[in-house]
Amino acid sequence: MANPYDKARELAGELQGSEEFTTLKGLHDQVNSDEVAKRMLDNFRNVQLGLQEKQMQGQEITEEEIQEAQKQFELVQQHEVISKLMEEEQRMSQLVGDINKIITEPLEALYGTGEEQ
Amino acid sequence: MANPYDKARELAGELQGSEEFTTLKGLHDQVNSDEVAKRMLDNFRNVQLGLQEKQMQGQEITEEEIQEAQKQFELVQQHEVISKLMEEEQRMSQLVGDINKIITEPLEALYGTGEEQ
Numbered sequence: 001m002a003n004p005y006d007k008a009r010e011l012a013g014e015l016q017g018s019e020e021f022t023t024l025k026g027l028h029d030q031v032n033s034d035e036v037a038k039r040m041l042d043n044f045r046n047v048q049l050g051l052q053e054k055q056m057q058g059q060e061i062t063e064e065e066i067q068e069a070q071k072q073f074e075l076v077q078q079h080e081v082i083s084k085l086m087e088e089e090q091r092m093s094q095l096v097g098d099i100n101k102i103i104t105e106p107l108e109a110l111y112g113t114g115e116e117q
Numbered sequence: 118m119a120n121p122y123d124k125a126r127e128l129a130g131e132l133q134g135s136e137e138f139t140t141l142k143g144l145h146d147q148v149n150s151d152e153v154a155k156r157m158l159d160n161f162r163n164v165q166l167g168l169q170e171k172q173m174q175g176q177e178i179t180e181e182e183i184q185e186a187q188k189q190f191e192l193v194q195q196h197e198v199i200s201k202l203m204e205e206e207q208r209m210s211q212l213v214g215d216i217n218k219i220i221t222e223p224l225e226a227l228y229g230t231g232e233e234q
């Protein structure tokens with residue numbers, strides 16, 4: 001008989017074999033084999049991470065930092081492969097989010113019902 | 118052919134049919150049909166939520182609040198059904214965590230490999 005772990009492994013296999021994953025992996029490999037593109041994306045991610053960290057620590061973000069982030073964003077947006085990669089990352093993130101929602105539905109139902117009683 | 122969404126629904130079904138879920142639901146229903154137990158658990162959860170909120174907003178938690186939370190915790194721990202429910206909630210949370218880890222393994226591998234390149 002199946003169990004949640006086996007099904008989860010099957011699902012991971014489906015995800016890995018999905019068009020979404022294949023496209024994402026292709027673009028990921030393409031960016032990683034292009035030194036200029038990789039550096040551009042790394043820079044952008046580092047700026048983003050730095051701002052997120054500051055925000056989480058309640059530190060103020062300066063006007064210069066916002067402008068720098070915007071500049072980096074416009075730069076990566078203009079790079080066809082990177083912008084496609086970021087699009088596909090969002091699509092994958094949506095897919096994983098949808099999947100999580102489906103999986104936790106039984107628990108949501110259990111706790112939702114509990115509240116109403 | 119299967120797709121990630123179908124598999125996710127199958128997995129949700131497995132989760133709902135699992136011994137872990139059945140046990141959790143049974144205890145949940147038992148607590149919810151017992152007014153005293155329900156009130157005790159609600160009080161405990163409200164105290165916990167209140168402290169979490171304060172912590173997230175960077176507010177200081179007083180000695181009295183810590184003592185009150187501890188008192189509530191000891192109280193629910195002494196209630197057999199509630200303490201079992203809390204045990205089972207932890208078990209379910211572990212299961213869902215394991216499942217999430219399995220599902221996101223292909224993505225972890227993709228981004229892990231990317232870092233090493």
Ligand SMILES: [Ca+2]
Nearest residue numbers: 084087088091
């Ligand atoms: Ca696209």
Ligand SMILES: [Ca+2]
Nearest residue numbers: 201204205208
């Ligand atoms: Ca147990």
